[in-house]
């Protein structure tokens with residue numbers, strides 16, 4: 479039996495910042511050994527050969543890749559190849575995904591996937607497979623052989639846990655995992671990192687601070703590995719000085735954090751009022767820089783207390799504090815989130831389903847903000863991104879011994895990350911989702 483795993487791209491071309499699709503490596507690891515597995519990752523330039531023999535196609539789908547995934551699915555289904563979809567988007571928009579796929583796996587695939595393969599072999603593929611309860615992560619492993627000879631970012635990806643203890647209203651992590659937090663045994667994580675033989679590792683966890691005690695255990699275990707690592711983590715980690723010390727001692731050089739807004743009313747509206755409990759942002763930043771940890775700050779615009787002045791304020795803040803990287807994103811309601819439901823109820827959505835709409839372009843506003851126009855939201859975010867990534871800004875932020883120049887590894891990471899970021903901003907803005915053909919013409923299940 480032949481299985482084709484597909485990581486769809488967002489639009490008509492690949493990306494220069496693609497990381498290994500860990501979810502597909504986990505799926506490959508769950509696949510019975512007698513099945514021949516091939517990975518096609520469109521983001522790194524793999525060509526989809528729709529006529530190649532295969533017995534099953536499996537796609538991992540996010541909201542931004544849903545349109546492309548549905549287009550791919552229709553081509554395979556037209557020649558009778560069954561298509562299974564999984565991931566955040568099909569799990570949260572199951573009815574929609576089932577219009578284009580033969581089957582959908584809701585939730586994590588561990589413990590379910592081998593049964594899906596068996597059903598395909600017997601010709602009894604079901605429409606839905608659903609986790610009854612979140613599976614434990616003990617023994618989880620990733621089959622990285624499928625990534626061989628593909629040009630991914632030179633960084634090892636590892637997962638410690640899934641889920642987040644917070645409930646920001648725009649976040650699909652919370653919508654997908656609810657309040658469940660699961661962690662892997664630390665020795666398994668350490669053994670996996672050692673096997674990667676990479677000096678730079680990225681923890682893909684949505685929030686590495688899901689459990690402070692567990693984080694401490696992990697950081698202590700990382701020290702002997704002598705690696706440099708980056709992560710996504712909630713900003714309240716700065717209120718745990720001992721944990722910050724361990725984070726730095728174990729090799730953390732970059733933390734991605736959701737600052738989101740400089741306005742406390744916005745933070746409360748997005749249910750991120752806890753960002754304020756740490757005191758002020760300035761003190762939090764100082765604590766990170768005292769330990770040589772660079773910052774990748776993210777900001778979102780379009781909450782009710784934002785006006786068109788918000789962009790310059792956040793941009794100035796990120797530049798003044800020499801952030802290594804920063805994102806300035808239009809608030810985008812993803813399906814399944816509280817935010818989406820609220821904006822839909824308030825009749826403020828511009829598109830019913832922006833991710834499928836032929837008029838939608840990447841970077842565009844998808845709803846009517848209260849304090850500015852939709853055009854101002856789109857243009858303000860793009861302006862802030864461009865300004866932050868100007869050569870003079872990159873150089874100005876670089877020359878700081880406390881943060882981006884605090885070590886050779888930091889300096890190298892800073893330069894590479896900024897060059898990629900600058901290129902990707904120009905490439906993505908205005909990108910049409912999917913391959914350009916109209917989804918409406920595709921044959922549905």
Ligand code: SF4
Nearest residue numbers: 642644645646649684
């Ligand atoms: S802290 Fe981050 S991962 Fe957690 S709910 Fe908020 S945005 Fe999502």
